[in-house]
Amino acid sequence: MKLSFQEYISIQIHKTDLNLTSFIKQKLEGFNLAPEQNLIMLLLWEKDGLTQNQIAQKLGKDKTNIARMATNLEKKGFIKRITPSNDRRSLQLYLTSAGKELGEKVLPISEEFDEIVCNGISKDELQEFERILSKINENVQNSR
Known part of the structure; x- marks a missing residue:
């Protein structure tokens, strides 16, 4: 039996x-911060000094994409990029x-966003949802 457009899980996820x-x-419009740039900032607010490669790995993005976003964040004055003396390629x-001050304003918005999105969903349901998403991602990775 053929699935209808609405029945494809990929359509629902998209x-x-x-x-x-x-x-x-x-929510981020007034902060000169795109949603994807916010992901990088969230990681840095959690642990400052990550490498572009670490960020690419955590976000599942290619290094070129992260480098481009980092350049934009640097131009906006939110981050600075430093080459460590022990690894000239990194x-x-x-x-x-300014990036730290931005975090004081944006982190509460991110937390509120998460509360809104998860409203009415139990902790058990969220754990099951995360398990299912992990399985979907694993299925896709294993099919490549």
């Missing part, structure tokens, strides 16, 4: 992603004072 991205984009990203 619609949800678009909806979430649109919502967070609206670039570490550090928050500037």
Whole structure:
């Protein structure tokens, strides 16, 4: 039996992603921060000094994409990129004072966003959802 358009899980995930991205984009609009750039900043607010490679790995993005976003964040004055003396091929990203101040404003918005998205979903349901998403990602990775 052929699935209808709405029955494809990939369509449901895509619609949800678009909806979430649109919502967070609206919330971040006044901060000169795109949703994907916010992901990098969230990682740096958690642990400053990550390398571009570490960020690419954590976000599942290619290094070129991360380098481009890092350049944009640096131009905005939120981060600085430093080449560590022990590895000339690597670039570490550090928050500037403006980047740290931005975190004080954006982190509460990110936490509120998470609360809104997870409203009415139990801790057990969230764990099951994360397990299912991991399985989907694993299935895709194993099929490549």
